[in-house]
Amino acid sequence: MLTLHEPGWCEQCGKRLPDLRHWRRIFCDRKCLNDYFNGLTAKARAEERARLKCVVCGEPITGAKRSHQKYCSERCRQKRRRTCT
Ligand SMILES: [Zn+2]
Ligand SMILES: [Zn+2]
Structure with missing residues (x-):
């Protein structure tokens, strides 16, 4: 073993x-295993949103809920919308 x-x-x-455990x-x-891997993917997603x-x-979009969010705020x-139509 x-x-x-x-x-x-x-x-x-x-x-x-x-002390004695599987390598x-x-x-x-x-x-803890689940938390660790959930944390990793959450971090990767947070970094993606930070860009x-x-x-x-x-302006950088902070606290974006989706990775394809285009606006920093509801105001923008x-x-x-107004300038487009
Ligand atoms: Zn633990
Ligand atoms: Zn904006």
Whole structure:
């Protein structure tokens, strides 16, 4: 069996892992594993949104709810609508 016998800590919560464990085990439980990978994808999505710029005023869009959001605010969205029609 591929096991380690050395100190280790959970990658997610930092809790001490059992000294004797499977070599691939880096989380204390399944919940930490899920949290860790959810965190990674959430971070990637947040970074993608951070690059968005408002098509009306050119300001970075903060707190975008969708990755294809085009306007920084409701005001810009309405402004764009008015100039277009
Ligand atoms: Zn943990
Ligand atoms: Zn704007």
